[in-house]
Amino acid sequence: MPSPTFRLYNTLTHETEPVEPIEEEHLRFYSCGPTVYMYAHIGNFRSFLTADLIRRTAEAIGWDVTNVSNITDVGHLTQDDLVDPGGEDKMQRALEREGERFANIYDLARHYTEAFLEDWGALNLREPEVRPRATEHVTDQLEAVIELVETGHAYTTEQGVYFSVESVDDYGHLSGNTEAQQLEATDRDVVEDPEKHDPRDFALWKHDPDHLMHWHSPWGWGYPGWHIECSVMGMQYLGDRFDLHTGGEDLIFPHHECEIAQNQSLAGHPVVNYWVHTRFLQVEGEKMSKSTGNFYTVRDLIAPGPNDKHVPDSVREQGGIDPLALRYTLMQGQYRKPFNFTLDALHTAARHVRRYQDAAERVEEALEADAAGPDHLGDRLGAIHERTLEAMCDDLNTPAATAAALEGVKAIEQTDRLSGDAARSARNWLDRTNALLGIVESEHDAEPATDDGSQDGLSAGHLSSSINTLLEDREAARTEGEYARADAIRDTLEALGIEVMDTPDGTEWRRTIEVG
RNA sequence: GGUGACGUGGCCGAGUGGUCAGGCAGAGGCCUGCAAAGCCUCCUACGGCGGUUCGAAUCCGCCCGUCACCUCCA
Known part of the structure; x- marks a missing residue:
């Protein structure tokens, strides 16, 4: 049976295209990871889940996968243009907020990095082959900035080093923000460096010896701009041509637009073929925000403490929801469409996940009994898996894929007496479904830790x-x-x-x- | 203002020209001491107005509405 064609929507071309890896049957891609200044929320993980599903789909059709996903543990200015020596960044703000908890900015970053990795495992996301940290690649970033200055793509001012947008041809192509006037026309609360040549130019290096994290550079003590780290780490581990780059929709501009400009200038040619962006989710019909009370971190939902009053009672009282149910919920909307996350959907998902687990248990029992009899399930489950895989290959159509897979559970439930052969078919199907969708059982052993101890x-x-x-x-x-x-x-x-x-x-x- | 995505039954959400999505909720039934869980059956919709076509949720045009990004954000 030939594999279906894997197709993804490419932000660059505005079209859903067949994914054709540069190396045959080997998908190499980079996923923008989190800035570790707080616990990751469910919206963050919608994006990381997209990357995980791209990996699983590629593997299901027999490809090798190399995925690089960074940890941004360098604080960056909340406003990129703001070159105020006393300017704060989000990690610095986090440290001020939680100053009694962490001795310094590095402890804070370490704590949230570890929490992030725990959440990652709890949601049954597969580990990337490489997980580089920005702080460990500052020298590489500096070398790239130096090169950009030498090749005329960047210039220095009193306050830092800027990328010259004028030096590249198609800046703005990804986002559609092509007009300099548009950028200026927008009502922005921005303090600009008067020495900048063009309002579109963005920072590669900030001169700031007082910043909480600073490194030595040809331009004095300072720290790198936000966009350069992904360009550098991506090319370092995946080479100057790789297939795909993922991230949240907010990264289309400016982050990925700037990255494309940097990549192009450093490599002399386009580096990434496909750009895949995940839409923000809404929660209970509104943009997720702490003031609305609909802001959930992953651990709010899977391991709430008894005093986490912002967590809905229905979740807190049962000691948190199965992390696979959270994963399943996030898969009830296709990554590219608006998705409204509701507690109702979360509880429905928990029931569905449990149906998988019940079916798996039944199958285990039938395997032990190993009763003689025909295999009523093999062909049926095989066809269901085909449809599931086809849905995933169709731009990660997770709602259709999970709907198809649920029919497999139903097929197992419908069978009164599972023969040994039928159970083996069912086990095989469950394994393949779990490999593709990750919703049957966790592939990670580690249980997520909680701050306040389990309420379970x-x-x-x-x-x-x-x-x-x-x-x-x-x-x-x-x-x-x-x-x-x-x-x-x-x-x-x-x-x-x-x-x-x-x-x-x-x-x-x-x-x-x-x-x- | 610019750019992009989207609008499907009570709710969520598949579906790019003609035949079933699926789930949740609801109704009836099987099972059960009664339940629960599961199974079976039922509930048949495509924002509006035009157009193309034998035939449109699907293609085209216009309008209305929602969401997002436009240097904090996944």
């Missing part, structure tokens, strides 16, 4: 045993026909967040997934 008291031994006592009492009552007492015990369990299911094989229980 139900997994604690003493509570678990009291549940068992209640279940035994109820079973006894049922055997004796005392249904009123049995139902009262069931109500008690429900109040504890336990739902009880009487099956032909005995009574089962699990934690309730609350709705809304």
Whole structure:
């Protein structure tokens, strides 16, 4: 069976195009990572998930993948033009906000980097081959800036080094921001360097010996501009021609526009063929913001502390939601379309993820029993996987892919008695579905740590045993026909967040997934 | 003002010319001591107005609306 053609929307051409790797069957791409000055929120991870799904789709059609995803651990000015020696950047602001928590800016960056990697694993994102840090590549960035000055693409002023936009041909092509007047016409609250040649020119290096992080350069102590790090690290690890570059839609301009200009100037030719951008998500119909109360970090939802009052009760009271459910929720919208993240969708996703897990459990049991009988599932699940993969190859159509995959779960549920052969087909399908979508079971062992300790008291031994006592009492009552007492015990369990299911094989229980 | 994306049933969300998306919620049924879970059945929509066509959610034009970016942001 030939693999479907992998197609992605290319911001550069405004078209959905077949992805044709430079090296045959080897996709090499760069993903813009986070600036580590706070816990990552669910919107950040919508973008990182896109990169993960590109990787998984490419692997599913048999390609090799090399992915580079950076950690930006250098603070950059909140306004790129602002060359005020006392100017703050977002990492510096974070340090001032949390000064008692961290001894210095490096500790802060380290803490949020570790938290980010934990969230990454919890959401079942695959590790990039290379995860470079900006602070470890400042020398490389300096060399690139020097080269740009030497080749006439950059110039120095009293306050720093600027890239000369005029020195490249098609600046603005990616974003459509082609007119210098447009940039000036925009109402911007910006302090400009009067020595800048062109309002579009952007900083490559800032002279600022007082900055919290500073390095020595030919222009004195200072620190690099934001855009240069991705150009340098991308080309260092992927060469001066690679396939694809991902990021959030906000990075189209200025970040990626500037990166293209730098790349072109350093390499002498275009470096990246496809640019893929993930749209911002909204939460409960509004732009996510702390003031609206709809701002969720990943750990707010998967491991809330008991005192995280901004976390919705329905999430906090059950000790956080399955991280795979968060992943599943984010996949209910295609990366390129507006997506409204709702708690309702999150709880629905939790149920769906559990259906996968239940199906996987059933399959495990059937594998152990290994009953004789025909394989009713192999062909059906094979066809379902085809459709799932086709949907993913169609510009990462995750809603269609998850819908197709859910039919596979249904097929397993519908089968009354799973033969050993059917179970092997089902196991194979679950594995392939998990490899492609990552929603069945986590590939990471590490549990995410929480700041305030887990609220998951139900997994604690003493509570678990009291549940068992209640279940035994109820079973006894049922055997004796005392249904009123049995139902009262069931109500008690429900109040504890336990739902009880009487099956032909005995009574089962699990934690309730609350709705809304 | 510039640029781009989008508008599908109560809700979310697939679908680029003619035949089923799927899910959630809701209704009925099977199962159950009663439930729960699961299964089966039902609920049939494409912002507005024109146009092309035998036929349009789908193509074209105009209009209305939503969202985003335009040097903080994934």
